Amino acid sequence: MNINHPDxxxxxxxxxxxxxxxxxxxxxxxxxxSVMQADVPHTDLAEIVLETIxxxxxxxxVERAAGIGVGVPGIVDKQxxxxxxxxxxxxxxxxYLKEELERRFMLPVHINNDANCFVIxxxxxxxxxxxxxxVGLVTGTGMGAGIIKNGHLLPDQNxxxxxxxxIPYLDKTLExxxxxxxxxxxxxxxxxxxxxLAEAGEPVALEAFDQYGKHLGAAxxxxxxxxxxxxxxxxxxxxxxxxxxxxxxxHEILDxxxxxxxxKIKILASRIDNIAILGASAxxxxxxxxxxxxG
Numbered sequence: 001m002n003i004n005h006p007d008x009x010x011x012x013x014x015x016x017x018x019x020x021x022x023x024x025x026x027x028x029x030x031x032x033x034s035v036m037q038a039d040v041p042h043t044d045l046a047e048i049v050l051e052t053i054x055x056x057x058x059x060x061x062v063e064r065a066a067g068i069g070v071g072v073p074g075i076v077d078k079q080x081x082x083x084x085x086x087x088x089x090x091x092x093x094x095x096y097l098k099e100e101l102e103r104r105f106m107l108p109v110h111i112n113n114d115a116n117c118f119v120i121x122x123x124x125x126x127x128x129x130x131x132x133x134x135v136g137l138v139t140g141t142g143m144g145a146g147i148i149k150n151g152h153l154l155p156d157q158n159x160x161x162x163x164x165x166x167i168p169y170l171d172k173t174l175e176x177x178x179x180x181x182x183x184x185x186x187x188x189x190x191x192x193x194x195x196x197l198a199e200a201g202e203p204v205a206l207e208a209f210d211q212y213g214k215h216l217g218a219a220x221x222x223x224x225x226x227x228x229x230x231x232x233x234x235x236x237x238x239x240x241x242x243x244x245x246x247x248x249x250x251h252e253i254l255d256x257x258x259x260x261x262x263x264k265i266k267i268l269a270s271r272i273d274n275i276a277i278l279g280a281s282a283x284x285x286x287x288x289x290x291x292x293x294x295g
Contacts, residue, residue: 009028009029010028010064010065010066011026011027011028011033011062011064011065011066012026012027012028012065012066012067012068012069012281012284012285013025013026013027013057013060013061013065013067013068013069013281014026014027014032014068014069014070014071014276014277014278014279014280014281014282015053015056015057015068015069015070015071015277015280016071016114016117016276016277016280017040017053017070017071017072017073017086017089017114018040018073018088018114018276019040019073019087019088019089019141020039020040020088021037021038021039021040022037022038022039022040022052022053022056023035023036023037023274023276023277024036024037024053024056024057024059024060024277025060025274025277025278025281026060026061026062026065027277027278027281030124030125032274032277032278034060035274035277036056036059036060037056038052038055038056040052040088040089043091044090044091045091046091046092046093046095049089049091049092050095050097050100053101054100054101054104054105057101057105061105065107066107066108066284067107067108067109067110067284068101068105068107068108068109068110068284069109069110069111069112069117069279069280069281069282069283069284070097070101070109070110070111070112070280070283071111071112071113071114071116071117071118071276071279071280071283072086072097072111072112072113072114073086073087073088073113073114073142073144074086074087074092074113075113075158075159075160076111076112076113076158076159077158078110078111078112078159080096080098080099081096081097081098081099081101081102081109081110081111082094082095082096082097082098083095083097083111087142097109097111098110098111108284110283110284110286111283112153112159112280112283113144113146113159114138114144114276115136115138115144115145115146115162116146116153116159116162116279117146117276117279117280117282117283118136118138118146118235118236118270118275118276118279119134119135119136119145119146119147119148119153119233119279120146120148120153120279120282120283120286121272121275121276121278121279121280121282122134122136122148122233122235122270122272122275122279123148123151123282123286124278124279124282124285124286125272125275125278125279125282126233126270126271126272126275127231127233127268127270127271128148128231128233131148131230131231132148132149132150132151132230133148133149133150133229133230133231134148134229134230134231134232134233134266135147135148135162135223135227135229135231135232135233136148136232136233136234136235136270137164137219137220137223137232137233137234137235138234138235138236139178139179139180139216139234139235139236139237139238139239140179140180140236140237140238141179141180141181141237142165142175142179143164143165143174143175143178143179143219143236144162144163144164144165145162145163145164145165145223146162147161147162147227147229149227152286153286164219164222164223164226165178165179167222169215169218169219174215174218174219174222177212177215177218178212178215178216178219179238180236180237180238182211182212182215183208183212186208186211187204187205187208189205189208191237191238191240191241192237192241194208194209194241194244195240195241195244198241198244205244206244209241209244209245209248210245210248211248212238212245212248213244213245213246213247213248213249213250213251213252214248214249214251214252216234216245216249216252217248217249217250217251217252217253218252220232220249220252220253220265220267221252221253221256224253224256224261224262224265225256228261229265230265230266231265231266231267231268232265232266232267232268233268233269233270234267234268234269234270235269235270235275239269239270240269242269246267246269249267250267253265253267
């Protein structure tokens, strides 16, 4: 079913807080019209990181802005807008981010984790526009997931549903084998370097992607067993190398105990640039239209 879009005419600010970079965009009419970014400050003072974020938002703010959406790589109390233990920002142990931003900008602020922002971005702007039931699997420096059920983000308490990366797998966890760090740990390469070598037909790189595809296929099977979605949409930095591991991943899925789901599930690589910013901005629209039953 196609999504019933709310009004996207009003500008919204989307903020993507990454481990090393903070990126902000002003989004209007379904597209990003302006982007700014800054490095995450190396500091023990949480306030300095907050000032960096508010400075970027200030540069992008316009009078007609309808709200601010923020994606963070960590656990979030969505109702109160408190973020905990943000990845690679040691000073952010407990930050009342919603309260601070609403006080400064006098606008509604919605906060969620980065994987949920990815999946809601896909729901509004990507493949998920025509799906009500899918999982967004983010594979970058780590591994996370966002879940769409009945057309909306799956309600949870701490934005922790979909953390498949922490599930024990082989001698470690799924994240150990399914994130971009797999290539560094086992082959001494970044995913980008491995892709360049695979493009040139380098056997070691091709083997690396085959192995990675098998591990990611195992993760997809766990997603299928837990949620039985219509589709899995893969995002994050490693998704850009999808063509090198797709075949091995799909082959791994064939031994799923139930042949029906294994043959029906769609597995797609995100095709949307700046999906993290778009997804953060879409939080404002998602929260505006959620019914009591879904939110």
